[in-house]
Every structure is written in C-alpha cells, then in structure tokens.
Amino acid sequence: MIYILKIKGTDKIPDFVQIRDENMSLKAYFRLDQQERGLMKNKLEKHKNEIMELINKIPYGKIHTFNYNG
Numbered sequence: 741m742i743y744i745l746k747i748k749g750t751d752k753i754p755d756f757v758q759i760r761d762e763n764m765s766l767k768a769y770f771r772l773d774q775q776e777r778g779l780m781k782n783k784l785e786k787h788k789n790e791i792m793e794l795i796n797k798i799p800y801g802k803i804h805t806f807n808y809n810g
Contacts, residue, residue: 742762742806743804743806744806745802746792758796759782787806
C-alpha cells in the first residue's frame, strides 16, 4: 500500500506529488506535470496508469491510499 498526496504550488512553485509507503516514509516526489517520468524514475511504472489516473482525480491536499502487490 502507498499513500498519494497532491500538493498545490504557487505562482513560482509548481504543483507536486508525494508518494509515501505504509510507514509514511517518502518514496517519490515529483512535479505534477512530470507524472510519467517521476513514476518511472521511482520504479512505479508497473502501476503507472492506475496511479496517474488517481493523481488526476484526487483533490489537492488530501491523502489517498493505493493498494498494490509490490
């Protein structure tokens, strides 16, 4: 299981995504406009489509869980 958090940026700071593991340790951190690259770089490409779909649906500032098997 991982936790996904979408963070709203400002006019100078872009929007970001945080992905944390079950212990809330930071697993991935990337710009929202570079989702695919961020997921590939952090070895989450196996679930890329499902995670990207969730990221695009969730509101800013809320933590969402995503269950996967490794």
